[in-house]
Amino acid sequence: MARTLIAGNWKMNGLKESLGEIRTVASELGNGREGVEVLLCVPATLLALAAEAAEGSALKVGGETCHTAASGAHTGDISAEMLADAGASHVIVGHSERRMDHAETNETVAAQAEAALRAGLTPIICIGESLEQRKAGETLGFVASQIEGSIPAGADAEQIVIAYEPIWAIGTGEVASVEQIDEVHRAIRARLGERFGPEKADLIPLLYGGSMKPDNAGEILAVDDVNGGLIGGASLKAADFLAIYAQAK
Numbered sequence: 361m362a363r364t365l366i367a368g369n370w371k372m373n374g375l376k377e378s379l380g381e382i383r384t385v386a387s388e389l390g391n392g393r394e395g396v397e398v399l400l401c402v403p404a405t406l407l408a409l410a411a412e413a414a415e416g417s418a419l420k421v422g423g424e425t426c427h428t429a430a431s432g433a434h435t436g437d438i439s440a441e442m443l444a445d446a447g448a449s450h451v452i453v454g455h456s457e458r459r460m461d462h463a464e465t466n467e468t469v470a471a472q473a474e475a476a477l478r479a480g481l482t483p484i485i486c487i488g489e490s491l492e493q494r495k496a497g498e499t500l501g502f503v504a505s506q507i508e509g510s511i512p513a514g515a516d517a518e519q520i521v522i523a524y525e526p527i528w529a530i531g532t533g534e535v536a537s538v539e540q541i542d543e544v545h546r547a548i549r550a551r552l553g554e555r556f557g558p559e560k561a562d563l564i565p566l567l568y569g570g571s572m573k574p575d576n577a578g579e580i581l582a583v584d585d586v587n588g589g590l591i592g593g594a595s596l597k598a599a600d601f602l603a604i605y606a607q608a609k
């Protein structure tokens with residue numbers, strides 16, 4: 361059985377004044393709960409401060425993307441090693457917003473995940489279909505191709521996390537139904553089983569992301585193959601994020 365991960369993604373939100381939310385999450389969390397990891401992925405500008413705010417608690421902090429190289433002439437970019445140096449344990453790679461805004465391909469995402477592993481970080485590899493693909497009945501095939509292309513060749517099952525985020529449910533308030541989530545998560549698990557073997561595939565946390573809120577988290581997190589959430593908007597406020605954490609199985 362995979363461990364549970366409740367992860368927040370602050371995206372391009374948060375100034376120093378938002379650190380109070382992180383302090384609240386950290387103090388409410390304390391030592392946390394056995395088997396449930398809690399993570400906030402924050403803008404790079406806040407990472408070291410967030411790590412400091414989380415110190416002494418079970419709260420982990422992570423980055424939102426990384427370059428494939430460890431260092432070099434890449435103005436404005438940030439490497440996985442730099443994220444680790446600032447206190448990150450995880451990094452999100454291949455979020456649909458990055459795939460769209462920065463034309464990141466499966467190949468790029470696999471290289472970023474590889475960079476994360478090189479730096480000792482856990483990559484959270486994001487996949488998910490557009491509304492057009494869902495309407496055309498292409499969801500399972502598309503998600504399978506993203507899994508195929510976005511997980512680096514040498515990765516071990518124990519080292520990665522997958523987040524399924526249907527693009528049409530991100531920031532829209534429209535949540536995928538429990539049936540839709542169940543169908544896709546089962547298919548993802550089966551694909552991972554073909555790649556890593558069923559026993560190892562069972563150890564990979566599969567997160568759902570897309571308008572997860574305190575009032576719908578319980579039923580989503582109760583789905584068999586859902587091992588947590590990747591939460592955008594509702595992770596910005598400690599009270600909402602903690603209310604979702606409280607419903608983690």
Ligand SMILES: O=C[C@H](O)COP(=O)(O)O
Pocket residue numbers: 369455525529530531532533569570571572590591592593594
């Ligand atoms: O990474 C998080 C997802 O994009 C979900 O964002 P959201 O919870 O604001 O819909």
